Amino acid sequence: MDFREYQEQALKTDQVPSKTGKGITVPLLGLVGEAGELLIQYKKYLRDGEAHKLFPERVAEELGDLLWYIANVSSKFDLDLAEIAEGNLQKCRARWGWKDSVTGVYIFDSDFPEHERLPRQFEVEIMEVSENGSVKMKAFINGEKIGDDLTDNSYSSDGYRFHDIFHFSYAAVLGWSPVIRSNLKCNNVKRKRKSNPAIDEVEDGGRAIAIEEGLSALVFSYAKDHQFLEGVDTLDYQLLKTIKxxxxxxxxxxxxxxxWEKAILSGYEVWRQVEKNRGGMVISNLDERSIIYQDFEILS
Structure with missing residues (x-):
């Protein structure tokens, strides 16, 4: 029996078929009640252990009752239980599927000329310097300075001056970063997709850059409250939903x-090492969807 057939059959046993008033309240209260009954069965199992011999049967019964009320609420709101189930699986796969699968990098610029593409591999030398009483971050590729000198823009030192690492991570893992497109150059020309005016304006323009910078600040605020994600392997769903x-x-x-979770966690793994050592080499590889850190001492 599939979900759609079950929903149709369950509706035939509905004793309060109205779609208003009690017809809505009863199944909603039923969901809460049956969830409570399930917890009671588990409480008995914790208390009695194997002596609670009917535990599997009772759990199956309570789950069946929960399913009936879920189907009934779906019907009352004119929703298809099969579509709800499929939508939930898609959501779960999108949220967790990357942990068990290997996928290719997103290539958003494969149809563009070489000078308008993000480089598939690049190494960035990051240095911390003190100038005029201010601590700044400088970044170089092949000895050529990229982007602006960055400070924390804060009353306290929190390492935000190294936040370009997050953009490098977005480029490496997601294949996306309008900030990096603007900062990296090929033959002294920014890697923006000028050959397509619409793409250049929407995807590589000022608004997209502002959104990416906003995301970096948003995630940094979250990370700051969570030990800069050290020892963290799962991000808050609401944060990821906001980003999406x-x-x-x-x-x-x-x-x-x-x-996004992989890009953020990978970026902060590198950021923590750069912040600790006050610099280092950041290696981004779009083909491998990776960003790694190398200490200057190791390189020398």
Whole structure:
């Protein structure tokens, strides 16, 4: 029996078929009640152990009752239980599927000329310097300075001056970073996709850059409250949902919750090492969807 057939059959046994008033209240209260009954069975199992011999049967019964009420609530709101189940699986796969699968990097610029593409591999030398009483971060590729000198822009030193690492991680893991496109150059020209005016304006323009910078600040605030994600392997779902909503109109919307989680965690793994050592080499590889850190001492 599939979900759709079950929903149709369950509806035939509904004793309060109205879609208003008690017809809605009863199944909603039923969900709460049956969830409580399930907890009671588990309480008995914790108390009595194997002596609670009917535990599997009771759990199955309570789960069946929960399923009936879920189907009934779905019917009352004119929803298809089969579609709900499939939508939930898609959500779970998007959120967790990356942990058990290997996927290719998102290539959003494969149809563009070489000078308009993000480089598939690049190494960035990051240095911390003190100038005029201010601590700044400088970044170089092949000895050529990229981007602006960055400070924490804060009353206290919190390491935000190294936040370009997050953009490098977005580029490496997601294949997306309008900030990096603007900062990296090929033949002294920014890697923006000028050959397509619409893409250049929407995907590589000022608004997209502002969104990416906003995301970096948003995640940094979250990370700061969670020990800069040290020892963390799962991010808050609401944070990831906010990120997806903010980028829903951009090409990066193709990336899943899991893709963003990997990009953020990978970026902070490198950021923590750069912040600790006050610099180092950051190696981004779009083909391998990776970003790694190497200490200057190791390189020398």
């Amino acid at each position: 909503n903010m980028t829903s109109h951009l090409e990066v919307s193709q990336c899943s919750f899991g893709d």
